[in-house]
Structures are given as C-alpha cells and as structure tokens.
Amino acid sequence: MSSPVAAVIEVAARALVDSPDAVSVTETSQRGATVVELTVAAADVGKVIGRQGRTADALRTLLAATAHRHGIKATLEIRDPGGR
Numbered sequence: 001m002s003s004p005v006a007a008v009i010e011v012a013a014r015a016l017v018d019s020p021d022a023v024s025v026t027e028t029s030q031r032g033a034t035v036v037e038l039t040v041a042a043a044d045v046g047k048v049i050g051r052q053g054r055t056a057d058a059l060r061t062l063l064a065a066t067a068h069r070h071g072i073k074a075t076l077e078i079r080d081p082g083g084r
Contacts, residue, residue, distance in 0.1 A: 003027060003034070003070070003072075004066060004070060005027075005034060005036060005063060005066050005067050005070065005072065005074050006025045006026075006027050006036055008062060008063070008066045009025050009036055009038055009059060009062070009063055009076065010023060010025040012059060012062060013025070013038055013040060013048060013059070016044075016047050016048055016055065017040050017041065017044035017047055017048065018041075018043065018044055018047070019040070019041040019043070019044055022039075022040055022041035022044070022081075023038070023039070023040050024038075024039040024040075025037070025038055025039075026039075032073065033072075033073040033074060033075060034067070034072055034073065034074040034075075035074070035075055035077060036063060036074055036075070036076050036077070037077045037079050038059075038076060038077070038078050038079065039078075039079040039081055040078075040081065041081060042081045042082070045078070045080070045081065048078055049078065056076075056078060059076055060075075060076045063075075063076045
C-alpha cells in the first residue's frame with residue numbers, strides 16, 4: 001500500500017470477507033485523481049458489494065472522506081477477480 005486511502009479500504013475489505021488473504025488493493029493515477037482498485041476472492045464479491053450495493057456505497061463514502069482529509073481526489077473500483 002502506498003497511501004492511507006488504500007490502507008483504509010484494505011482494512012475495511014479484509015474485515016468484510018471470508019478470505020482476507022485474497023484481498024488486493026492497488027492504486028493508479030488517472031487524470032489527476034487516484035483510482036483505488038479492490039479485488040477479492042470470487043466468493044466474497046457479494047459481501048463487498050452488499051445488498052443493493054449498500055456496502056460498496058459505504059466503502060466509497062469511507063474512501064471519499066479519507067481522500068478529502070488528505071487533500072486528494074479518489075474513486076473506488078471493485079474488480080472482478082476473473083479480470084473481466
């Protein structure tokens with residue numbers, strides 16, 4: 001992890017899933033904003049997204065608050081573990 005924004009997402013995601021060792025968080029920079037990509041095991045994707053996307057929305061809110069606190073713009077992308 002290279003930033004506190006990625007660290008917050010990784011800690012939260014590891015707490016949500018059954019396979020915390022399969023959690024992977026990467027950061028890239030696109031158009032002046034940080035894109036945080038979260039990848040989890042295929043069986044845990046539903047837990048990270050949640051009912052009607054509520055958990056994913058909560059993770060995005062947590063990311064936005066942390067990014068604002070550190071003076072950066074960031075977005076969260078939840079990746080399909082198959083790479084699709």
